[in-house]
């Protein structure tokens with residue numbers, strides 16, 4: 052079975068802070084991730100607020116794409132990538148975030164990267180904000196809890212849209228804008244929004260206020276982008292982790308349905324242009340005072356997105372009569388009533404492996420929104436074994452990706468879901484977001500770098516490299 056669209060965007064995905072390095076090069080300012088140390092599975096990353104001499108910050112050097120970009124892009128081209136999803140480090144363009152003028156050296160860096168991609172026939176797919184807010188905006192303004200940051204983001208977006216209007220067509224505003232719905236883990240509000248919850252504050256209320264500002268910033272950026280180039284395709288990007296009911300008990304089913312609003316709240320607004328009733332009812336019930344000003348409704352309405360990008364790694368399961376078993380990863384175990392799904396295995400980091408869940412997600416999202424979808428992250432984080440001859444036989448990764456591609460093809464070919472493309476996460480090994488580790492690897496290209504920052508940075512093709520090259524060359528026919 053195969054009939055994938057001819058122009059289907061097979062690609063790879065990365066984010067500036069996780070692979071670029073050069074954290075203080077070319078006039079770049081520190082970003083919110085530049086003050087995050089390394090953690091591990093079950094050990095949270097510390098947010099030190101300032102850069103401490105005796106701490107190790109894995110994102111500072113990452114895999115040093117900053118100095119290896121030609122070599123890396125040549126490898127992506129050899130693999131046959133049709134697109135590369137990455138982000139623009141906000142603090143490379145506006146080092147503090149509140150300057151009048153952008154940093155020319157930062158802008159030139161992305162010109163060089165995009166030119167190199169285009170030279171190789173690789174379409175850049177660009178996220179404006181992937182956890183890279185200038186640290187100064189977080190520390191001096193309180194991040195997106197402060198409405199002033201909306202205009203700083205708007206200016207950043209406008210600067211990028213104008214500069215790259217003939218090089219980039221596909222954009223996304225905020226990466227995984229919805230992951231901060233999990234307010235119990237400070238990592239998400241910090242990286243998404245530059246927000247730290249203060250003693251005595253209601254974290255949910257703070258999150259919704261920052262979220263409102265980000266929704267405005269996203270909508271204003273979409274409207275501005277369309278003005279600059281009407282051919283732009285500007286999308287939202289959300290983390291999509293389906294929540295299954297543990298049983299056919301209607302109480303379990305309703306619980307899962309209600310919890311799914313954590314996944315849907317942001318895209319509901321970005322796609323439809325207005326707040327859903329369930330959220331307004333929650334604000335009323337909980338007594339949240341979310342400042343929504345006159346004119347905001349129009350802004351949201353005028354800035355709806357063209358497509359929905361999403362990450363898909365796993366699913367979760369909830370049961371109404373347990374509180375929380377916390378056996379999963381932080382993304383997973385954070386759910387109230389979360390339990391293990393007896394039908395699914397998990398990765399070493401506790402992320403369930405659920406390919407059918409991807410088809411399920413594609414159908415639910417497409418039925419709900421009826422706009423094109425784009426799988427902009429999917430992948431298998433695992434420890435790689437480097438053989439004596441330097442080869443890496445990552446069959447588990449191939450199995451994971453193959454099973455997920457089979458399901459996405461069913462969604463496109465059988466179910467008729469309008470899907471723009473598929474960009475597996477971390478096409479080259481990078482620093483893990485949630486743990487800051489190097490050993491949680493997703494890449495098809497291995498990078499000689501360890502958790503402590505040792506290694507030669509040498510790039511080596513894994514078995515998955517040739518496998519994915521074949522997938523792309525046959526437009527998904529040979530898996």
Ligand code: BG6
Pocket residue numbers: 066069226227290362428432476482483484485486491
């Ligand atoms: C998504 C993020 O949450 O998942 C990426 O958009 C991240 O930035 C990816 O890297 C995988 O998570 P992790 O923690 O395994 O790197």
